[in-house]
Amino acid sequence: MIIERRLPVPATSLTIEALLSGLVAAPTLPPFDPESVSFLAAVSERLLRDEVARHHPDLQVLAFFLRPASLKRLCLSLQQRLPPEALAVPKGTVLHIPPANVATMIGYSLAPAILAGNRTLLRLPRRLTEAGEILVDTMGAVLEEAPFSRLRAITAFLAYPPDDAVTAALSRAADMRVIWGGDSTISHLRCLPLPPHGTELTFPDRFSWSAIAVGAYLAADEARREKLAEDFVNDVFWFDQQACSSPRLLAWIGRHEEAETAARDFHPRIAAQARKAGHAQDAGGRLARLLALHEAALDLPTGELADHGQWTLLRLTEYPDPQRLKALAAPGGAVVEMILPSLKEASPLVSRRDQTLTHFGFPREALLDFARHLNGVGIDRMVPVGQALSFDTVWDGIDLPHAFLRFVTVRES
Amino acid sequence: MSETVEELVRGPAFGLTQAEKDALLLPRFKMLCAHHASACPDYGKLADLFHPGWRDAGSLEDIPFLPVGLFKSRVLSSIPEGAITGWVTSSGTTGAAVSRVPLDATSARMQALALASVMREALGPARLPMIIVDSRDTLTAGAISARAAGILGMMKFGRDHLFALDSQMRLDRSALTAFLDKHGGKPFALFGFTFMVWRHLHREMEAEGMDLSNGTLIHSGGWKKLADEAVDAATFRAALTRSCGLSNIRNFYGMAEQIGTVHLEGEDGLLHPPAFADVIIRDPADWRPVPPGKAGIVQVLSLLPGSYPGHSLLTEDIGVVETIDQGGLLGKGLRILGRAPRAERRGCSDVYGSTVA
Missing domain, CATH: 3.40.605.10 (Aldehyde Dehydrogenase; Chain A, domain 1)
Structure with missing residues (x-):
């Protein structure tokens, strides 16, 4: 040979x-x-x-x-x-x-x-x-x-x-x-x-996701929110959302009404930042995303779907089947969103497939608590929003x- | 449901202006959407999620559409299992997923009527002697392929059929000569898939021509393989006229997921949706409809699919509506420009390319 x-x-x-x-x-x-x-x-x-x-x-x-x-x-x-x-x-x-x-x-x-x-x-x-x-x-x-x-x-x-x-x-x-x-x-x-x-x-x-503390988001000033959106957009769009550490699920952690307020404020910022960064899919990518979202909408308990052009939001109304959630492989800009009262309440979603959790607004102790609670069930990496794609020597x-x-x-x- | 469709299917296929079509089609598509939404809960869910407010659609552009690829991964049906009389399966390259859609007796009958109304336009009212540019073996090779289904569907519009290719896909010259001796002096029909016609008829005729000038060629199947050889519709026409005198050539555009719905090529070289169907071109950036003259992703609408929610589909084809109500065939004149490039996976998950080894 x-x-x-x-x-x-x-x-x-x-x-x-x-x-x-x-x-x-x-x-x-x-x-x-x-x-x-x-x-x-x-x-x-x-x-x-x-x-x-x-x-x-x-x-x-x-x-x-x-x-x-x-x-x-x-x-x-x-x-x-x-x-x-x-x-x-x-x-x-x-x-x-x-x-x-x-x-x-x-x-x-x-x-x-x-x-x-x-x-x-x-x-x-x-x-x-x-x-x-x-x-x-x-x-x-x-x-x-x-x-x-x-x-x-x-x-x-x-x-x-x-x-x-x-x-x-x-x-x-x-x-x-x-x-x-x-x-x-x-x-x-x-x-x-x-x-x-x-x-x-x-x-x-792998499957990766993002958690934002609702209280911290609402307490953040304009500049901080913009920066968060920019970081989130980089995590999602770089590598067309196809890297193993690209987030696909955005979990708002906090009280429901406040989370709604925060999400309403955050969504347009994502679209604006994605536009600013010049993230655009070609026709093939857009078609692939649309198809994947149709499949996801049938597979997951979807309450709402909003197409913001560069990205599409799919809001879950209850816990999805984790395996089906993690089958979602839409390219470039499909984000599943869910509101949960606490990080611990996110544990039913976690499985061995989970790699990176990007986070905003959680003290180190809360993240450690969550990691201890999971005790290896899943999630190998908890890093701030914006660092999803940066390489760590522990991988x-x-x-x-x-x-x-x-x-x-x-x-x- | 089927009565309102039948009326359009039985009428002239290309005799309505776009304004007349819009007015006739909108209420019918709204009814059809409502039918599918209640008969196929998955469809209802998708229509509500992706096209909220569709029940108040004010134009055909507001009618929900599904990505055609969905029929590859899901079975969507609007009829009870017991009513299913057959399945249409798309042709696909080996290993690739294929579409599957269920048919019942009504939709099968409607498809036959619809195809007939379009073929009357292309071939005239009488059944003509017909050459099939394919091998008879195609019909008997295992499960019914889309190619076999297409041939069987077209054979109904001709008589004294000749399969022009042998089992090795070589042109059977002696059989063809016999056919032409008998029928070649008067109008006759030819049917074949675009690529087969090019490779197995045109190439052979180029070497040694025969006179097919009384024939009308109906061909279909897409230009992808020919595009690789830099052959477009105009080249195709000119070449066949040169090699065997064929000048009456009609392409048609359709897909397994909307079987029976045939967009027919007119003398203008453009594809025209029949009375019970329409096309809308959408901008892939936001899926909004684009004006005539602007290219985008082709959405096809047809009243035929009643047994599954395939009445409004976003294809993976790129096209442009070049004319409206011009030339012999009324309605929109569509040009297909090609296929949207496949999305490439760029993540670290597809690591080693598509082939594992």
Whole structure:
């Protein structure tokens, strides 16, 4: 089986056997090796400088995440959190299967694995977005530079048409596999075994939502409400509401009449902010949204539906079937709304599928209480409205930098 | 319900001005909406939610519409299960979801009458000898496909049928020659799907022509495949005239979800909804109707669907109404410009592309 090794440049075509024997013979790096850190820092610097990359806000956010100060902080915090009597070592060879459409996930998935010193096998999505192309090209260009020869020897970005035999061979050689996939992709790839000691990280389909404290909203001044609408709009519309952390449900937490007042005030602000941000769907997207909303209206206890152009509101009158609620996959601007007296009353909605809860107006203690009350039933992330899409190193409940390490116990006599 | 429809279905299909149509259709569509709202609770719920105030509709533009894709994921029926006499299933590419709509005896009869009224316009009152540009095997291949249903529906309007393609989809020249020897001197009819006509009739005729100049070609099925080859309606016409002398060519536009409703191409090259149907073009930005001359998403209305709420559908086609009450066929003159691009999933949930492997 011949596959294309696109990185390091120049691209080469070779057999899987040749690829794997070469790659696995090359030694891994110690965790937090200066070579890995300066490689990621160089990628960051180039992305921040590059004229084209600067037009991609998602690449800029990634570049910010990879800048030297942030990497240093990450390494330091990891080193402080190591188990006692332990030496951190890399897992070995990590096979990454990143998402096709949120290109920057390549970076977020790769960075902690590289920092840990692992070998990298990365299957490139069949079609990369423009941002994805820029990212891969940038990594390729940096990797070519002199100081990264050890990293170059243990890095392979691969392009091959869908072929289970190839993915199976790569999986057999991997100490760890990372799949950012839809549920069906993950289920399918699960049939391809890892070595007995192999571990796996999967990032399946998720559902995310937003909770606003009614009292806090009504107490907020004009500027604060506008800012909240702007942040909410960014969370919803960036990635066309198709990221796993894009909110789909907006829960107003508080007294019913007050919540009505707050919602009436908030809705036009959403539409105005969406217009201002220039979020517009093409005809295909609008049709897909309309169809998804028709299905949702039949599946969920819908009391009211309001089309505000850029976005559509679907108001629930009672608890929906959580599974049906979470099947809603309308692109770009479909928001289900519900009024609930307290965060705890939202627990019947929560399931393992829930990832991010963006919030406004809740004290930390109230959020902690809610998380304790749920006790792992669902929700991996509670972050302020506006941060839904910003990447955290703890993702889907997993401390990513840790996940790419193993720990060798060394106890003195 | 069916009487008020029958009156329009039996009349001339293209003899009403748009103003006359508007006046006749509005009360009938309001009645039909009310019928579906009470007979199909899901429809009633959607109409109330997405089109509040529809009961007071002041024009056809206020009549609720459903996205046509809904019939792919849901069964919507306005008749009791016992009354269902058959199902219409849309053709779809392998693996893609297909639409399914239930029929009862009345709607099936109404569809036949409706199709007849349009075909009278295209082919004249007499049944003509008919060439089917397809293989007879299409009719017997497993479950009844939309293509087979379309052929069977059209065969009723002809006689002495010839299937021009063999089971390998090759043109059967000797059978065609025999047909033309017998019928080619007088008017005859041809029917086929646009792409089949192009690939299997035109291409063959281009290599070695035959004289089909007394024929009237009725074709349907969409331009998607031909658009990939940069063939539009005008190219199609000119090419067939050149390759086999066919000049009387009528396209029609319709869909499985409104089976029996045929928008017929006039001499102006535009598609015309028959008397019991209409089209409205909507702006995808806000779904408001746009004026003639402006392109948008095509909504099709037809009084035929009584057994399921498919009487007003928002299609996925982009089109423009170019004329009103001009030329031989009265009413709106529609041009289909293509299909709205499929929405791409951009989230991290569709990670690996559509194919899993």
